[in-house]
Amino acid sequence: MNPRRPLKTALLYLCLPIALGFTANVSSETEIAVGAYHFPPVAAIHDDNEAAGLLGELLAELEAAHQDVxxxxxxxxxxxxxxxxxxxxxDVIFFESLDWGWESRPVDATAPVLVDEDVYVALTKPGRDQSFFDNIADRNIVAISGYHYGFAGLSTNNAELQERFSIEFSHSHRRNLSLIKADRPSLAEVAVISRSYFRMYLEQNPEDSGRFLVSDVADQRYLLRILARKGGPISHKRLEQMLLPLIEQGRYQQMVRNHGLQQPADLPGH
Structure with missing residues (x-):
């Protein structure tokens, strides 16, 4: 019989709880799959599947504050x-309106955490004023495929919308503004742009500040929330709890301002 065998066995059992404890700590980390699409400046998705914009900054802050997520x-x-x-x-998507097709889906929503609106943008021309936007349905429109618009009754069915309106779809606000600048009224007279994106665009392109006529009346104004799948790995209440310290510290509000966005008047915990 090997006299050293009991010692090895004892050491094995002593180490086992430590190893088990380490495994428990690793497995207690919750990975949350977050749906995200290009929605600047709220969110921009790079080729490496990393998020930028407000979404990227917020997720980094939440991960830093909550090591278990x-x-x-x-x-x-x-x-x-x-x-x-x-x-x-x-299972989670940030900064969505409940009016954007989520009403019948199994999600729970946080209180509103962001607010924005869409405006109509046309080329500035002599004699052109706000009346140019009076009958949007009579204009040649450029918009983003899949976005919800007030003038279209929030429908996202491209085929249906092309039957009802003279409308061109793209995947980029920048492209749509370029079409307006090109002064091709037979293709594009009005672009529907989020106010936050338009503000960001003018900051980056100040030479264009006088080239556009912007509607005084919004196409729609929307309250954006965080949506979580019912029965999913994380609840909307837990997400609100995670966000609350950033709001109380003013850190979230600063991020919102840095991206040219607006917080709702009744921001949770504010």
Whole structure:
């Protein structure tokens, strides 16, 4: 009999709880799959599936403050977001309006955490004023495929919208503004742009500040929330709790301002 065998056995049992404890700590970390699509300046998705904009900054702050949670970006699109959700590819999506097709889906929503609006943008021309936007349905429109618009009754069915309106779809606000600047009225007279994006665009392109006529009346104004799958790995209440310290410290509000966005008047905990 090897006299050293009992010692080895004893050491094995002494080490076992430590190893088990380490495993428990690793497995207690919750990975949250976050659906995200290009929605600047709220969110921009890079080729490496990393999020930028307000979403990227906020997720980094939440991960730093909560070591038991990690966020994994699932790149979707405005049109595909519902199919990807129904397929179980992600369980949380940030900065969505409940009016944007989520009413009948199994999600719980936080209180509003962001507010924005869409405006009509046309080329400045002599004699052109706000009356140019009176009958949007009579104009040649450029818009983003999959986005919800007030003038269209929030429908995202491109085929239906092209039957009802003279409308051109793209995947970029920048492209749509370029079409307006090109002064091709037979193709594009009015672009529908989020106010936050338009503000960011003018900051980056100050030489264009006088080139556009912007509607005084918004196409729609929307309150944006965080949506979590019912029965998913994290609840909307838990997400609100995670966000609350950043709001109380003023850190979240600063991030919102840095990206040219606006917080709702009744921001939770504020």
């Amino acid at each position: 990690t966020f994994r970006i699932v790149h979707t699109s405005p049109q595909r977001r519902y199919l990807d959700f129904e397929a179980g590819l992600y």
